[in-house]
Amino acid sequence: MSKTEIQAVLSGLNLHPSRRLGQNFLCDGNLLRAIVRDAAPAPGESILEIGAGTGVLTAGLLAAGCQVTAVEIDHRLHEHLGIRFGDSPRLRLVRADACRLDYDELMGSAPYRCVANLPYSVSTVVLTRLCEAANPPTALLILLQREMAERLTARPSSKAYGGLTVQTSLLYEAHLLRRVPPEVFLPPPAVESALLRLTRRSDAAPAAERRLAGDVARLAFGQRRKRLGRTLASRYGAERVGAALQRLGLDPNVRPEELAPERFIELARLL
């Protein structure tokens, strides 16, 4: 859909894009085709799309023959999607808040991937929930704020490295595929975006351990300037933390950003 066509849909719905809902609609056919090409969806494959909006990406995924579960919170867009794709047996439309969904209940136990132009305001929460699912997506191809993509691909000891980096890296390998300028969206967001691929690791730790490691990382990065030993002691007690750090051969003065993601798993196991 061109910019004019999307504008016409929005005014037909009397919808003024909401910043709170991250309503920046994709209006660049070339980028859209590139996303579908990068996703390389296989006929019959199960795909989760979060924030389907006017359905531009949904249409590309359906055309590739996928089974699409499309989540949208806005009732006007949900209704529009129902009318636009009403006769498609391969589309399951879900009107829900992606931050509150139980993804195991929604997607079941079969493998699926997530392809989405994520609402930026909720991308951290949604990613955390997906990572914590018992059956997380096997891979994700997502458009998000460039700054967020940089956090997800950050290396230890860099400024962008943080709790979210740790949590996602324990499950996925992240690759930034392309930077995306604001002009491809209607309305253009204030910041640059990026297309990111996350591919599930074959050696990922079990979900319960990753969840614990995520908790430890969040606590640690809540005070990223402080020494790790001190921050963790506030919850786990100085003695236990001291013993765990010693066992791992870690200096109690180490800062959280110096620890690779796997070390948080080791720490969480001991704590």
Ligand code: SAM
């Ligand atoms: N996929 C469409 C596209 O590429 O043009 C729309 C993407 S737009 C960046 C994000 C969409 O997510 C909007 O349609 C917005 O209404 C929806 N959205 C925002 N917050 C949501 C939430 N918590 N749960 C589900 N959908 C949400």
